[in-house]
Amino acid sequence: MSLFLISSAVGILLMLLLWALRRNDNRAPYLDPVxxxxxxxxxxxxxxxxxxxxxxxEFLAARAPVRLVRRTHQExxxxxxxYLENLRADFQRLLRLASVITxxxxxxxxxxxxxxxxxxxxxxxxxxxxxxxxxxGHLLMPQLSNLSQIVGDFSxxxxxxxxxxxxxxxxxxxxxxxxxxxGLDPA
Amino acid sequence: xxxxxxALLLCLLVARRNANIYPAFTAYIFMTLAQSGLLxxxxxxxxxxxxxxxxxxxxxxSVVMGARAFAVAELCRQVLxxxxxxxxxxxxxxxxxxxxVLLYALLAANHQLKLLLSTAExxxxxxxxxxxxxxxxxxxxxxxxxxxxxxxxxxxxxxxxCVSVLNDAIxxxxxxxxxxxxxxxxxxxxxxxxxxxxxxxxxxxxxxxxIPMFMDGTVYVNTIPEMNWRLxxxxxQLMQVWPQGSSRT
Numbered sequence: 001m002s003l004f005l006i007s008s009a010v011g012i013l014l015m016l017l018l019w020a021l022r023r024n025d026n027r028a029p030y031l032d033p034v035x036x037x038x039x040x041x042x043x044x045x046x047x048x049x050x051x052x053x054x055x056x057x058e059f060l061a062a063r064a065p066v067r068l069v070r071r072t073h074q075e076x077x078x079x080x081x082x083y084l085e086n087l088r089a090d091f092q093r094l095l096r097l098a099s100v101i102t103x104x105x106x107x108x109x110x111x112x113x114x115x116x117x118x119x120x121x122x123x124x125x126x127x128x129x130x131x132x133x134x135x136x137g138h139l140l141m142p143q144l145s146n147l148s149q150i151v152g153d154f155s156x157x158x159x160x161x162x163x164x165x166x167x168x169x170x171x172x173x174x175x176x177x178x179x180x181x182x183g184l185d186p187a
Numbered sequence: 188x189x190x191x192x193x194a195l196l197l198c199l200l201v202a203r204r205n206a207n208i209y210p211a212f213t214a215y216i217f218m219t220l221a222q223s224g225l226l227x228x229x230x231x232x233x234x235x236x237x238x239x240x241x242x243x244x245x246x247x248x249s250v251v252m253g254a255r256a257f258a259v260a261e262l263c264r265q266v267l268x269x270x271x272x273x274x275x276x277x278x279x280x281x282x283x284x285x286x287x288v289l290l291y292a293l294l295a296a297n298h299q300l301k302l303l304l305s306t307a308e309x310x311x312x313x314x315x316x317x318x319x320x321x322x323x324x325x326x327x328x329x330x331x332x333x334x335x336x337x338x339x340x341x342x343x344x345x346x347x348x349c350v351s352v353l354n355d356a357i358x359x360x361x362x363x364x365x366x367x368x369x370x371x372x373x374x375x376x377x378x379x380x381x382x383x384x385x386x387x388x389x390x391x392x393x394x395x396x397x398i399p400m401f402m403d404g405t406v407y408v409n410t411i412p413e414m415n416w417r418l419x420x421x422x423x424q425l426m427q428v429w430p431q432g433s434s435r436t
Binding site: 002003005006007009010013014016017019020021094096098099100101102103104105106107108109110112113115116117119 | 270271272273275276288291292295309313316317319320323324326327328329330331338342345349352353356357401402404406407410411412414415419
């Protein structure tokens with residue numbers, strides 16, 4: 001029993017070690033410059049909603065051949081999936097910006113950090129459920145609309161914070177260059 | 188052969204000026220080398236199975252374990268120490284994590300008096316491995332870049348701890364039959380780690396990375412709660428997506 005318990009603990013640790021060391025290709029290093037605005041995909045929602053119009057689909061279903069209706073349904077589903085995927089990418093980009101803010105903050109609150117971690121785990125889990133729903137043939141336009149709105153608002157807030165960070169960096173660079181010119185560089 | 192690798196690594200650490208940056212790790216390697224020397228003298232003088240050798244072996248091992256703990260603490264500081272806020276949070280979590288795993292290991296182990304020391308070693312090694320893994324998870328979560336030598340140092344320390352734990356756990360079960368193999372497998376694992384560390388420290392350490400320019404504390408205080416609120420809203424929205432308003436087309 002003891003050997004089993006200890007070996008299990010070691011096995012779990014080794015798996016976590018591998019996961020922690022795995023190359024993180026879709027993430028930028030923490031000092032990367034501010035990325036392109038994250039609300040990009042959220043702003044396409046108007047077009048997506050238009051493409052997903054229920055009335056249009058009913059109209060088509062009443063007049064067009066079954067084959068065309070089926071193909072239209074598949075295309076709409078594909079677009080919805082693509083859009084949801086992009087929303088998730090936006091969400092993750094925002095989370096990354098939040099990490100940058102946290103890493104560059106002199107003090108952080110454990111409660112906020114644990115809260116965010118819990119939320120991101122929950123988001124990931126629920127996202128999969130929604131994805132499953134879409135695969136099962138549901139189109140969830142009102143909910144996607146809300147998702148877009150939230151991601152858009154959130155990214156605006158993040159952009160402001162990152163802009164402030166950029167301004168501070170440029171002030172510090174200017175200050176350093178002034179010091180160089182005035183005192184340290186004899187030429 | 189292990190002693191040669193230890194001496195080689197120690198020379199590399201000193202010659203490449205890595206010893207200034209990793210003093211605790213250098214001290215650890217020095218102590219392992221000193222332990223090898225002492226054990227050699229003890230075995231030559233009193234024999235492999237004598238009580239004196241046994242005592243010297245475990246006494247030096249406890250010192251080495253202490254040095255190893257400091258090396259792990261130094262590693263944590265190397266990775267997260269520059270980021271004041273994260274470090275303040277992480278060090279408590281790492282400490283709690285290490286203590287919890289140590290207790291788990293001590294509770295899970297077989298309690299035999301003659302294996303008291305190896306059980307203690309098992310607990311400490313498992314705690315060290317857990318701390319290193321948690322540290323790397325922290326770095327991944329916050330997108331903190333871990334320099335290659337530090338990464339290899341962490342991998343070596345963690346793998347050696349894992350091997351030691353398994354080794355000790357197997358020893359607890361099959362004491363008499365496994366004791367020779369226990370020694371050999373421990374030595375092979377340690378030799379592998381020494382070679383890995385020698386590879387990691389073959390070049391001079393890069394200049395110490397600059398301390399990042401911190402933002403004003405108010406940015407975090409104002410932004411993060413708002414952000415968490417937004418995330419919570421998003422999660423609630425996701426909750427509503429599946430059960431409600433789903434119209435099958």
